[in-house]
Amino acid sequence: MxxxxxxxxxxxxxxxxxxxxxxxxxxxxxxxxxxxxxxxxxxxxxxxxxxxxxxxxxxxxxxxxxxxxxxxxxxxxxxxxxxxxxxxxxxxxxxxxxxxxxxxxxxxxxxxxxxVPGAGTLAGRGAELAADIDASAADLERMRRAGRCRWADPCALPLVALTFDDGPNPPYTGRVLDVLDRHGVPATFFCVGLHALAHRAELERMAAAGHQIANHTWSHPYLPDLSRPELLAQLERTDEALAAAVGGDGPRMFRPPYGGRTPRVLDWLRASDTTMVLWDVDPADWSMPGADAVTAAVLAQARPGALILLHDGGGDRSQTVAALPAVIEGLRDRGYGFARVDALPGAGATGSPGQTVPGSPKV
Incomplete structure (x- = not known):
């Protein structure tokens, strides 16, 4: 051996x-x-x-x-x-x-x-992940009500946000961007720092097309396994890599890998100036169930204000690319438009920049 x-x-x-x-x-x-x-x-x-x-x-x-x-x-x-x-x-x-x-x-x-393929990096720790998420429910709700977490937010408009995790990841990120461009749809990309460091051209293309670029940590760790300094370094180094590629002070939205959290982790995040973003629709495209299954799952779970979790990184994402046109067309057929996460309105809103509503041109 x-x-x-x-x-x-x-x-x-x-x-x-x-x-x-x-x-x-x-x-x-x-x-x-x-x-x-x-x-x-x-x-x-x-x-x-x-x-x-x-x-x-x-x-x-x-x-x-x-x-x-x-x-x-x-x-x-x-x-x-x-x-x-x-x-x-x-x-x-x-x-x-x-x-x-x-x-x-x-x-x-x-x-x-x-x-093994389809099991994910946390294979064997699913019960621990679920227990940590359950233990964090009250803290997470306080963050959501304070505007520090985007998740399960009611929306009065028929809008959803397409989000993509784990890139940039050539060639799949470019293929996702091609589909979004053809359909005139804005999206949010939660990027991993190690990938951002190497694939600046993809980040520049995202920014030029008007997509939101946000933080998905440096190495995609399970956050409860980190110390506070390690967690903050993951966020800060990724912000720096993204800002170096696309300018500005770096994005201030962040998605935790696997949705991993504990009350202690949420306490650390509350002390930072980032807004955590989770998801409402998960077709498990990372497990490669087939393009048709990905499409069907998104369309079945979508609702106004939904944050739809898809992946452009983490491996072969050809099924996600193949599913994306049908996802977009299916959602539009159901009356939905699209917004970046940072432009997705809450209940009672009448619209804001960075959205497309049914039949509108690309933003």
Whole structure:
């Protein structure tokens, strides 16, 4: 057996490989932000070499790195997650070193959790996520009433917001933008800092088309696993990367990966100046159920004021791209128009900039 670990940092990724005794198998490899394709090819090459020698390769990530497992599992790699309680302390910004991630599997293979396509990075922790969300309900409602959280807001107009998570992610982000442009629809993109650092052209195109660009953390971590300084650094570094690409002071809306939250996390967020954005419609397009299933789920769940969760990043998003025209046309057939999240009005509103109503031109 051979064990690889994939770590993240402020500039990209590191891959280290250990043998069954915990000894390095060659030097660590480093990949710049945006180099996920090259990283995947590197691991696939190693997998082939080890297989010819009769060895199986497993790859280990941690819960603070939710932007690589979709691509890796989709490519046919065996990916596992190491949780904080089996790892040493993290640095101030970044995951533990790649060799430490691989070492967790060497020390106790039963302590790491297998990730498979369609299960997501938090496989095996669903009950914990649900319990944390339930425990946060009262705090979340206070934030919503104070205007610090957009979610389940009533709307008097037949408007919805299309939102896209986890990009920029060529080529799928560009294909999403093509569809939005053809249909004259504004959208909101919740971007991951490591991707934003590498794909400035996609951000510039979003901004030029009038789409909203917002924060989805630096590395897509499960927020309850972070300390307060780590959480704030995730937000601040992502704001800086987005602002460097599109100007201004950076976006002040933020979507937590997985919707992850606890009362403690919400308390930290209340002390910042960002508005949290959740979602009302989830077709689970990230699990690749098929374009028709994505379309049907959106149309079945839509309501005035809905925040519709879709993905342009995190792996192969061809099904989302394929579904998007039917989603837009189906919603318009039902009388809906579209708005960015920051322009989506509440109950009793009569409209605001950044919206398209049925039959109106592109904003």
């Amino acid at each position: 051979r064990y690889s670990g994939v770590a993240w940092s402020g500039v990209g990724f590191e891959v280290a490989v250990l043998d069954g005794a915990g000894r390095p198998v060659g030097p660590a490899a480093r990949f710049a932000a945006g180099g996920l394709g090259s990283l995947t090819e590197h691991l696939l090459r190693l997998q082939g070499e080890f297989a010819r020698a009769g060895q199986h390769l497993v790859t280990v990530v941690d819960s603070t790195n939710g932007i690589v497992d979709g691509a890796l599992t989709g490519a046919g790699l065996a990916v596992y997650r190491a949780d904080p309680w089996v790892l040493p302390d993290r640095p101030a910004f970044g995951s533990v070193p790649a060799a430490e991630l691989a070492g967790a599997a060497v020390r106790d293979f039963g302590s790491v959790v297998r990730l």
